[in-house]
Amino acid sequence: MTAAKPRRRAPVFDVDQLLKDPEIKVIVTCGSGGVGKTTTAAALALRAAEQGRKVVVLTIDPARRLAQALGLTELDNTPRPVRGLDAAQSGKLQAMMLDMKRTFDEVVSAHTTPDKAEQVFANPFYQSLSASFAGTQEYMAMEKLSQLRSQLVAEGEWDLIVVDTPPSRSALDFLDVRMIRLLTAPARAGGKAYLKVVTASFNIFGKVLTRILGNDLLGNVSSFVASLETMFGGFRERADQTYELLKGSDTAFVVVSSPEPDALREASFFVERLQHEQMPLAGVLMNRLRGAAAGLSAEGAGAALERLAELADDSPASLLAQAALRVHVESVRAAAHDRAMIARFAAAHPDVPQRSIPALPTDVHDLVGLRAVGDSLADG
Amino acid sequence: MVTGKGGTGKTTVAAALALGLAAGGHRILLVEVEGRQGLAQLFDTPPLPYVETRLAASQGGEVIGLAVDPEAAMLEYLELFYSIKRGGSVLRKMGAVDFVTTIAPGLRDVLLTGKAKEAVTRKVGGRPVFDAVVLDAPPTGRITQFLQATHEVADLAKFGPIHKQSVGVSTLLHSPQTVIHLVTLLEEMPVQETLDAAAELRAADYRIGRVIVNRARPVLVEAGLLHEGSVDEQTLARGLTQAGLQSGVAVGLATALATEVNEYSQRQAVEAEADDQLAAAGLPIVRLPELSPPVDVGGLFELAGALEPREWQYPPNGVRS
Ligand SMILES: Nc1ncnc2c1ncn2[C@@H]1O[C@H](COP(=O)(O)OP(=O)(O)OP(=O)(O)O)[C@@H](O)[C@H]1O
Ligand SMILES: Nc1ncnc2c1ncn2[C@@H]1O[C@H](COP(=O)(O)OP(=O)(O)O)[C@@H](O)[C@H]1O
Ligand SMILES: [Mg+2]
Ligand SMILES: [Mg+2]
Numbered sequence: 001m002t003a004a005k006p007r008r009r010a011p012v013f014d015v016d017q018l019l020k021d022p023e024i025k026v027i028v029t030c031g032s033g034g035v036g037k038t039t040t041a042a043a044l045a046l047r048a049a050e051q052g053r054k055v056v057v058l059t060i061d062p063a064r065r066l067a068q069a070l071g072l073t074e075l076d077n078t079p080r081p082v083r084g085l086d087a088a089q090s091g092k093l094q095a096m097m098l099d100m101k102r103t104f105d106e107v108v109s110a111h112t113t114p115d116k117a118e119q120v121f122a123n124p125f126y127q128s129l130s131a132s133f134a135g136t137q138e139y140m141a142m143e144k145l146s147q148l149r150s151q152l153v154a155e156g157e158w159d160l161i162v163v164d165t166p167p168s169r170s171a172l173d174f175l176d177v178r179m180i181r182l183l184t185a186p187a188r189a190g191g192k193a194y195l196k197v198v199t200a201s202f203n204i205f206g207k208v209l210t211r212i213l214g215n216d217l218l219g220n221v222s223s224f225v226a227s228l229e230t231m232f233g234g235f236r237e238r239a240d241q242t243y244e245l246l247k248g249s250d251t252a253f254v255v256v257s258s259p260e261p262d263a264l265r266e267a268s269f270f271v272e273r274l275q276h277e278q279m280p281l282a283g284v285l286m287n288r289l290r291g292a293a294a295g296l297s298a299e300g301a302g303a304a305l306e307r308l309a310e311l312a313d314d315s316p317a318s319l320l321a322q323a324a325l326r327v328h329v330e331s332v333r334a335a336a337h338d339r340a341m342i343a344r345f346a347a348a349h350p351d352v353p354q355r356s357i358p359a360l361p362t363d364v365h366d367l368v369g370l371r372a373v374g375d376s377l378a379d380g
Numbered sequence: 381m382v383t384g385k386g387g388t389g390k391t392t393v394a395a396a397l398a399l400g401l402a403a404g405g406h407r408i409l410l411v412e413v414e415g416r417q418g419l420a421q422l423f424d425t426p427p428l429p430y431v432e433t434r435l436a437a438s439q440g441g442e443v444i445g446l447a448v449d450p451e452a453a454m455l456e457y458l459e460l461f462y463s464i465k466r467g468g469s470v471l472r473k474m475g476a477v478d479f480v481t482t483i484a485p486g487l488r489d490v491l492l493t494g495k496a497k498e499a500v501t502r503k504v505g506g507r508p509v510f511d512a513v514v515l516d517a518p519p520t521g522r523i524t525q526f527l528q529a530t531h532e533v534a535d536l537a538k539f540g541p542i543h544k545q546s547v548g549v550s551t552l553l554h555s556p557q558t559v560i561h562l563v564t565l566l567e568e569m570p571v572q573e574t575l576d577a578a579a580e581l582r583a584a585d586y587r588i589g590r591v592i593v594n595r596a597r598p599v600l601v602e603a604g605l606l607h608e609g610s611v612d613e614q615t616l617a618r619g620l621t622q623a624g625l626q627s628g629v630a631v632g633l634a635t636a637l638a639t640e641v642n643e644y645s646q647r648q649a650v651e652a653e654a655d656d657q658l659a660a661a662g663l664p665i666v667r668l669p670e671l672s673p674p675v676d677v678g679g680l681f682e683l684a685g686a687l688e689p690r691e692w693q694y695p696p697n698g699v700r701s
Contacts, residue, residue: 032386032387033385033386033387034385034386034387034569063568063569063572064572065568260387261673261674262387263387292640293633293636293637293639293640294636295629295632295633295636296633296637303624304620304623304624304625305623307622307623307624308619308622308623311622313622315619316605316615317615317616317618317619317622318619318622318623319605319619320605320611320612320615320616320619321616321618321619321620321622321623322619323600323601323602323605323641324611324616324619324620324637324638324640324641325623325637326600327600327601327637327640327641327644328637328640330598330600330644331640331644333672337673361642361643361644361646361647361650362646362647362650363567363568363569363650365568
């Protein structure tokens with residue numbers, strides 16, 4: 001047994017400090033699905049804008065009502081001004097929703113001749129796959145980020161980009177963008193050579209595969225592979241650039257989690273992965289933390305409930321008190337659960353700045369809600 | 381098929397459903413397809429290999445688990461239909477299997493639903509091996525695509541054995557033998573996704589089984605207790621005094637508890653609204669309570685008891701609700 005070490009407390013994540021830092025140009029929210037990445041991204045963007053920064057936020061699959069509140073009625077890949085900002089500061093906020101298919105088409109067009117691009121677009125394989133490609137969303141989000149980033153540098157319209165990540169529950173999907181891996185990883189045969197091998201394997205086993213897949217499918221697949229090959233250089237370059245950009249000191253990753261075991265497991269994974277890849281991790285936000293009123297324990301509330309039950313009085317005051325005590329017992333239990341969850345996480349990652357965002361009683365679907373989330377992040 | 385928005389409880393509900401269906405001496409295959417080993421975690425067993433493994437006994441019946449690995453399914457498929465064992469291993473070496481299963485999720489989905497069909501139709505001595513197959517399916521965002529993949533592949537490969545195979549699977553998926561259950565929480569986004577998916581699935585001619593409202597919050601605050609939608613603190617303070625709390629303490633506590641109750645009733649209202657939306661869509665609903673974490677096998681039996689899937693009636697052949 002080793003001697004007990006003094007317990008280190010995880011540092012508090014100073015979010016306002018991050019938002020104010022003019023050196024920070026890109027903030028990426030990541031975490032598993034449904035934990036509040038999009039909400040947090042929007043809340044951080046709004047808070048930064050209301051503190052004077054010129055912000056664009058790239059959202060992916062926002063809840064319908066939140067999208068409406070941000071003025072995002074169309075999926076058109078164009079940043080639109082968000083109305084209703086607190087005008088006291090000279091900041092501004094634009095928001096956009098990622099259109100995956102369009103971004104994919106843009107990438108294809110950018111890396112090949114118009115003729116070839118037309119061929120690719122017409123390929124039924126591309127059509128059914130550009131929407132469902134494993135990892136496409138991740139890749140496209142990063143592609144869009146690097147486009148916005150060049151605009152930021154060239155035009156100075158914004159000084160902060162907040163990027164949401166796709167609603168994949170698996171942390172791997174995002175950092176491990178499968179398509180990039182397929183095209184660039186030296187894993188099996190190495191990048192371009194890999195495609196060659198695949199193409200060759202289609203030739204060698206053409207007969208078998210034709211029997212299995214049918215002729216058309218095979219033809220479509222191999223012409224798709226061939227066209228990917230011509231675009232390969234472009235893809236790879238972009239992927240490398242985006243990766244470098246994400247490693248830069250002007251980027252900050254914010255991992256979002258809920259106080260649930262699954263989400264925390266993936267948050268841990270994310271934190272470890274970011275640290276391992278030396279990506280700039282700013283901190284972890286524990287979202288939707290449930291709280292309870294102080295001053296009465298669950299046991300105390302239970303005892304009080306029993307007393308009321310014994311009195312068997314059904315006056316409004318007694319019934320109301322019983323309901324309130326039941327709600328309190330439930331709240332204390334939930335709050336204890338959430339606190340225990342984040343304490344465990346903090347113990348496992350004592351060097352990672354953390355803080356929590358309370359669970360609001362209703363969904364966050366307007367600027368008022370986003371501001372409430374933002375306000376909970378105030379003062380260090 | 382059990383689908384739902386990510387994290388709503390698909391795996392948990394699929395497992396509870398399988399236990400419920402097994403009760404009374406039935407043999408149920410519980411299949412997971414996302415390669416996440418969710419079943420092993422839930423049943424607290426070592427990671428499942430791609431082999432049918434007994435997970436639990438349930439009132440004379442049993443639940444067999446299977447974690448389908450798409451790559452293995454593809455090789456199995458090649459072996460089964462084309463007896464190209466060696467071809468398979470060479471294809472794997474060349475990276476073609478990886479390529480197909482990664483780049484063409486459509487083909488992957490065909491293999492996965494194909495595996496389900498194989499299990500459904502498997503017979504020994506003329507009798508079906510499984511009374512039911514429960515699939516922990518991909519989430520609502522991908523479910524229609526998952527089921528439709530067989531169509532798309534049938535279209536892409538106009539002839540040949542894959543075409544034939546796809547048509548067979550597609551027929552089963554559209555038949556009254558297949559129902560799709562949608563798991564949801566009573567929150568804005570999961571409910572919206574459930575409604576969208578239900579509409580999409582119906583349009584594509586699939587049968588919706590039940591909408592399973594998971595982790596439903598008990599109604600603790602009846603509207604009649606509130607004054608214009610919120611707690612009257614003085615009334616609450618009186619009630620707390622009756623409960624034996626000192627009156628000085630009761631007043632301060634009443635303020636704090638009032639906030640708690642008001643927020644709880646706001647959440648209840650959000651849930652009631654979500655509930656109404658589901659009911660308005662004419663979807664048959666089953667409710668599952670929130671259990672105290674972590675959900676273990678005991679918890680699964682509790683949920684199975686709340687589901688009682690053996691009692692569920694489905695619209696008769698050909699009639700869609
Ligand atoms: N009725 C319930 N009461 C309490 N906890 C529950 C209940 N149902 C599910 N959970 C918990 O919610 C979490 C998510 O459940 P589960 O893994 O089944 O969801 P899922 O929809 O399969 O997720 P994924 O989309 O990641 O596959 C788990 O921690 C599970 O224990
Ligand atoms: N702190 C919070 N309090 C209350 N509701 C929240 C909070 N954070 C997020 N939500 C709600 O949770 C749902 C999922 O959030 P979202 O940001 O879309 O998650 P993600 O982008 O991680 O999938 C939304 O309906 C949102 O309004
Ligand atoms: Mg999101
Ligand atoms: Mg699951």
